[in-house]
Amino acid sequence: MAPKLCALCSTNKAILKRPKTGQQVCKDCFFYVFETEVHHTITRAGLFKPGDKVAIGASGGKDSTVLAHVLKTLNERYNYGLILFLLSIDEGITGYRDDSLETVKRNQQQYDMPLKILSYDELYGWTMDAIVSQVGRKNNCTFCGVFRRQALDRGAAMLNVDHIVTGHNADDIAETVLMNIMRGDIARLGRCTSIVTEGEDTIKRSKPFKYAYEKEIVMYAYFKKLDYFSTECIYSPDAYRGHARTFLKELEAARPSAIIDIIHSGEAFEIREEVKAGQKSQQTCKRCGYMSSNDLCKACTLLEGLERGMAGSGITERERKKLDAEGRAPENLRTIPFYRRSTRTPGPEVPIVVEAQVDPAMITDHYRPYTAE
Amino acid sequence: MTFISLRIEFSGGLELLFSNEKRHKITIPAQVPVDNNPKVDGPRNGDTKAADMDFLIHWLREHLLKERTELFMENSTVRPGILVLINDTDWELEGEGEYQLKDNDEIVFISTLHGG
Ligand SMILES: [Zn+2]
Ligand SMILES: [Zn+2]
Numbered sequence: 020m021a022p023k024l025c026a027l028c029s030t031n032k033a034i035l036k037r038p039k040t041g042q043q044v045c046k047d048c049f050f051y052v053f054e055t056e057v058h059h060t061i062t063r064a065g066l067f068k069p070g071d072k073v074a075i076g077a078s079g080g081k082d083s084t085v086l087a088h089v090l091k092t093l094n095e096r097y098n099y100g101l102i103l104f105l106l107s108i109d110e111g112i113t114g115y116r117d118d119s120l121e122t123v124k125r126n127q128q129q130y131d132m133p134l135k136i137l138s139y140d141e142l143y144g145w146t147m148d149a150i151v152s153q154v155g156r157k158n159n160c161t162f163c164g165v166f167r168r169q170a171l172d173r174g175a176a177m178l179n180v181d182h183i184v185t186g187h188n189a190d191d192i193a194e195t196v197l198m199n200i201m202r203g204d205i206a207r208l209g210r211c212t213s214i215v216t217e218g219e220d221t222i223k224r225s226k227p228f229k230y231a232y233e234k235e236i237v238m239y240a241y242f243k244k245l246d247y248f249s250t251e252c253i254y255s256p257d258a259y260r261g262h263a264r265t266f267l268k269e270l271e272a273a274r275p276s277a278i279i280d281i282i283h284s285g286e287a288f289e290i291r292e293e294v295k296a297g298q299k300s301q302q303t304c305k306r307c308g309y310m311s312s313n314d315l316c317k318a319c320t321l322l323e324g325l326e327r328g329m330a331g332s333g334i335t336e337r338e339r340k341k342l343d344a345e346g347r348a349p350e351n352l353r354t355i356p357f358y359r360r361s362t363r364t365p366g367p368e369v370p371i372v373v374e375a376q377v378d379p380a381m382i383t384d385h386y387r388p389y390t391a392e
Numbered sequence: 393m394t395f396i397s398l399r400i401e402f403s404g405g406l407e408l409l410f411s412n413e414k415r416h417k418i419t420i421p422a423q424v425p426v427d428n429n430p431k432v433d434g435p436r437n438g439d440t441k442a443a444d445m446d447f448l449i450h451w452l453r454e455h456l457l458k459e460r461t462e463l464f465m466e467n468s469t470v471r472p473g474i475l476v477l478i479n480d481t482d483w484e485l486e487g488e489g490e491y492q493l494k495d496n497d498e499i500v501f502i503s504t505l506h507g508g
Contacts, residue, residue, distance in 0.1 A: 023485055032481070033481070033485055034480060034481045034482060034485070035481075035482045035485070036482050036484040036485050043485055081404070081504075190504075233504045234475060234504060237404065237475055237502055237504045238475065238482070241403075241475075241477070241500075241502060242480075249403070249404045249405040249503070250405050250408065251405065264473075264505065265472075265473075268471075268472035268473040268505075269472050271472065272472040
């Protein structure tokens with residue numbers, strides 16, 4: 020078979036079939052369109068302002084490694100004026116997180132970005148290994164998810180950054196849409212596709228890879244020879260999410276636009292006001308100062324259960340009542356250090372809008388309805 | 393009987409199913425059964441074809457895969473979510489399973505299903 024030529028430059032040998040468009044592209048054109056699409060996602064959503072301090076949530080895995088590389092590239096190419104940091108959370112999982120943190124430490128050298136590692140152990144006094152030995156392998160992901168979310172915010176506050184970016188890609192978002200539909204979680208369904216989440220008292224978070232396909236992220240890492248770590252968390256048998264992912268991959272194999280189609284479906288859901296009203300208003304945790312919809316934030320509730328040997332109290336109502344029946348939390352209970360949000364760096368409030376010099380027809384980060392070939 | 397040598401690489405976590413070794417050098421027959429049966433060392437009787445990617449995938453499952461077949465194969469091909477490169481080119485541009493293998497080809501399998 021004669022080598023196929025790149026559909027964009029008509030000169031070099033094509034090395035990749037783009038899942039979004041079916042276009043065959045050469046290595047250089049692939050790098051360029053991939054980076055430019057992320058640039059367009061960033062500028063169209065107005066994610067950054069010049070001088071923003073941005074922490075990249077870095078796990079050492081493919082998505083955050085490629086994100087760090089691409090953000091560094093775009094920051095230099097288009098003079099975003101961002102100050103970039105790597106922020107890693109050490110959950111304390113022997114044989115998993117310690118290896119991936121080594122990857123993040125190499126990334127720190129390779130990308131020349133300051134790195135902050137914050138551990139569950141220093142923040143909560145508990146590693147995931149210790150939590151699993153108390154709670155077993157059933158609800159450990161609940162602990163890990165709540166603790167990670169708060170740890171990222173606290174790490175960002177320590178770095179005094181304005182913004183956290185995460186490596187969530189189009190496949191991840193489509194998978195979350197499916198899971199929220201399957202769980203009937205309508206309130207989350209409306210929120211999970213938004214590229215930015217920002218509350219009054221929360222640090223801004225965004226997903227610059229919202230429209231980037233996992234296949235292209237992995238191919239980008241492969242052709243750029245980026246150093247990343249890949250293994251499954253030893254404690255994460257999230258079977259439900261696993262099925263959703265398998266289902267999504269099968270849909271994608273049959274019709275690659277399925278990923279973007281599902282994201283678009285999620286975006287198209289409008290949340291009725293009464294559903295929104297059902298969500299509690301935000302206040303701050305009486306014990307640790309972190310934002311919370313109850314007197315105690317989720318992390319403080321889970322931590323109290325762990326400390327008092329009744330870990331289930333943060334999970335079910337029945338266990339919670341048992342804990343309450345034992346009386347108030349003891350005075351010497353271990354608590355999370357008080358949370359202070361970093362203050363925003365004053366600066367121009369105008370988002371970066373540098374247009375790339377590129378043929379708009381090349382860029383496919385927006386939704387195109389599917390038409391049968 | 394003639395044979396062809398291939399360089400095989402597994403990454404993205406897929407290597408865990410293959411003795412935790414990323415790189416393998418293998419030799420397979422140049423002519424193989426049309427039903428992709430990898431158990432016989434080359435054709436005994438019956439119809440044959442030139443060795444292709446479909447055959448290679450069956451051969452790898454039979455000879456190199458150590459555990460959990462379902463994480464590598466599904467419906468006689470690689471599981472969705474595993475990317476395949478033939479000499480550094482997306483196999484979707486090379487005819488996928490029908491690609492006829494040549495001596496010294498380098499085939500890379502990357503799982504996209506492991507943590508980000
Ligand atoms: Zn090209
Ligand atoms: Zn709290």
